[in-house]
Amino acid sequence: MLINAPDLAKRMADGEKFALIDVREQAAWETATLPGALSLNVYDYFVSDSTPKGYAAMAGAFVHAWQQLKIASGTTPVFFEQTVGMRSPRGLWFLWFALGTEGVILDGGVDAWIEAGGKLAPGTGPSAIVSDAGAPECQPAMPQLAATRAETIDVDPATAMLLDARRPAEYDGSFVHECCARAGRIPGSTLLFWEDVVENGQFKSAAELARLATEAGFTPSKRVITWCHRGARAATVLVALKLAGYENVAVYVGSWHEWASHRELPLLSGE
Template sequence: MSETHFVSTDWLSARLGAPGIAIVDASWHMPDANRNAAEEFRARRIPGAVFFDIDAIADTSTGLPHMLPDPVAFSSAMRKLGIGDGFSIVVYDSLGLFSAPRVWWTFRAFGKRDVFILDGGLPKWLAEGRRVAEDEACAKTSHFTCRLDHRLVASRDDVKAASARAGQAGAPQIVDARSAARCRGEDIEPRPGVRRGRIPGSFNLHWEGLVTDGRLKPRQELADAFAAAKVDISRPILTTCGSGVTAAILSLALAELGRETAPVYDGSWADWGACADLPLATGPL
């Protein structure tokens, strides 16, 4: 477990402008935050960064939010951002650690392994008084080859099968990153037409329990959090959340613990909760 999926602000600062380093602002905010990540990026960003809009670089034909695009569309989007083959990619977000893991996972799902998250994100960078850019980013086009790694993406059918086998030996565990109140069905879902509750047989580990001050907690604390949620990290795990963003925080934490293939249910509860014919559970976890 010596490998880490993070780089430090010192590391990145020393490499600003270096060839072969792509810096990606992956900021995204919940609709009720009343914040515009793209506008914030244009106003202030790490020098050389490009903006990855998870709602635009997505399959918009499904009606579900920020679903993975197909490989051709993703390759085209990366070419326009100037991210090419052989690049090392550093992803950050404006909250420290919230949406960056989703973009980290997206690159990995499309076969990219040389991708890292900036430890502490933009808040740490700013707190240290490091240089920022306020002009419009200008990216050169570059060729990006990708192939979808199906091991990192869980489909609805994968989750249905895991749910049906919950508790059986060898069955994948489903871990939900939403709040306990949402998983119990107590809170109203933020998306119209989505039922309250959770996937039957799933475990709950709220993503905020893995993050402190915009940074992922130390590995032992991560392991303790999964154990407290009764999740056995030695067994297969599928991650889910509201719309596939914070589930990636669970998958990142598991990767830090040596579990590199914890697939994200891309549609997550926005998909499952909107399907009236799919079972759900409510009440005590």
């Protein structure tokens, strides 16, 4: 799930094949990236609707973009950004969800690569954007990694929990994004701020992540549905939970941006 920079450099030098996927802004990739890296924008995608049809469109959007990168078979995808944030985990989540194949995140990102003595070069070659434009629908390989709006509405507290990965001010409703119709949180949600699962640009240890999840009230015996503003920070926390040993996890991709637009749906605010 994770690879550190010295290990990546050594394994590449030993001839192991990796597809380096830079998920930062394209301008950053063009300026300086890991040598041979491709560019893939996974961050700006908004799901059209958190339904099976909407998720089929989302899977198709990723597959369409992935095909444009022309990645050779037998290579291991490595998603990276400047440091671990909202982008590289979302890239890995997309890969799992749409194609059901394995990949890794470069823990610490570009900064860790430089610290390990790695060189950078201007980004050239294939680039792609995850977008619905021109992409046919595609049934996801691992649909269980994306919770629909209906599942989120009908969540049974006996078997599942909702995790709000946003900042505390979003959770209590004192801050709202301009694009959102309402402020607050989905009833029944528990806060686990996404920035608390990383430290110095890397994921915290599995033991520390497990401790954080337990202290917040989560348990691996229940399904955990993560959400945020539009599904990016939620993917970071999903990866953290998997590192901590949680297996039944999913992202409600539409997240608050979608929930707030449905005025028939309830919300809570305050602590």
